[in-house]
Amino acid sequence: MGDTPTNFDPKLDAAWVAAVNSWPWNVRDGGSYSKSGSCPNCDHTIGFVERPMTYAHLKEVQATPIEGTRFAACNCGVVHPGAPEGETGCGARGRIERAE
Numbered sequence: 001m002g003d004t005p006t007n008f009d010p011k012l013d014a015a016w017v018a019a020v021n022s023w024p025w026n027v028r029d030g031g032s033y034s035k036s037g038s039c040p041n042c043d044h045t046i047g048f049v050e051r052p053m054t055y056a057h058l059k060e061v062q063a064t065p066i067e068g069t070r071f072a073a074c075n076c077g078v079v080h081p082g083a084p085e086g087e088t089g090c091g092a093r094g095r096i097e098r099a100e
Helices: 014-022
Strands: 033-038 045-050 069-073 093-097
Touching: 014 033, 014 093
Parallel strands: none
Antiparallel strands: 033 045, 069 093
């Protein structure tokens, strides 16, 4: 993205969602899933984790993929110009597909 920092813009971004959805979910220990890559908007590293749901009343827990979508936003940890005080990330966001 060059040397010019990306300005914070809290927009729903279909191109950002499509790019993040193209990244594979990887299985982690304990049945959780993760994906990471360079933010399509600001080019900083971002990542997401899905954990299986567990309920105390079940005798046996099966780690199954979580279906549907979830809200996600750039979580690069970088303070971008124009970001509200205490907020990091470039603001790109949308609903990404959960692990299958």
